[in-house]
Amino acid sequence: MTITQLHYVLAVAEHKNFTLAAEKCFVxxxxxxxxxQKLEDELEIQIFDRSKKPISLTEIGEKIVIQAKNIVNEAGRIxxxxxxxxxxxxxxxxxxxxPTITPTLLPMFLNNFIHKYPKVNLIIEELTTEEIISKLKKGHLDCAIAATPLEEESLKEIVLYYEPFVAYIAEDHASINKKEIEINDLDLDHILLLQDGHCFRNGIINLCKNNKYIADSHFQLESGSFETLVKLVDEGLGTTLLPYLHTLDLNDKSKKRLKSFKxxxxxxxxxxxxxxxxLKIQIIDALRNTISGVIKGAIAFQDVEIISPKTK
Structure with missing residues (x-):
């Protein structure tokens, strides 16, 4: 039995196809x-049921795959x-x-990180929270940056920062002259949200539900980007909420429409x-330290209420 054989078993178990698994393993x-086949002969069992399409694990094969993952991970620790x-x-x-973190956070730390750690080859993917959880569990990602808590037993979370929600309202809004607002100051029948699949959208839904001001049916689903939502508000088509870091690059005229919450x-x-x-905890620590170093100057909020990214 070899580590290589176990790698091959894990690849077939994931892709359910020998040809595709071979491509992913570069053999x-x-x-x-x-x-x-050599491994199956040595163990005198069948790991895969090749008669099914797609290929599936046998009952003993499922147990072997669980153990193979542990062995491969532990071997990598050496x-x-x-x-x-x-x-x-x-x-x-x-x-x-x-996606709602990439455009603001990535430019803040990436250049610093690659200059400080030139031997690290960062491969960055923009993914939904669900995709991130799946890829982390399958070993296709080393780490991720997302809104938490996710309440996933197999994953560890280290908080980087807390980013407040900021309201962006039209010029003729009743609260335009208020310094700070509350949820009930907003016209919640005309809240503009990101498309389904964005956890920031779920956060806004949870925020409004927590305050018992709105039901799902009142929301208007408008766009896949904050930039479009801002333009829709500029046209007087509603109100939206933005993550704080997304407000920093707005022009002076637009910033007058921003309202912080009490x-x-x-x-x-x-x-x-x-x-x-x-594995690679030393790289995770390096990434955390780099991000912490640049984010402290951008966000100094302490008194916050954490809104869950998971839909309630």
């Missing part, structure tokens, strides 16, 4: 099939231990970031997320 299909002992911070590192300000919790058995 020929006959090579992959032969190694899996190199991780050596890297930490040497103080080496480098290699490929895959990060997932949700304390405790509704906010989202943004965290680094990674599997509890994750």
């Amino acid at each position: 020929t299909q006959p090579t992959l099939s032969m190694q899996i 190199k991780d231990i050596v890297d930490q002992q040497k103080g080496y911070i480098g290699g490929e590192f895959r990060v997932g970031i949700i 304390d405790p300000k509704p906010a989202r919790e943004v965290s680094l997320i990674y599997p509890k058995n994750e």
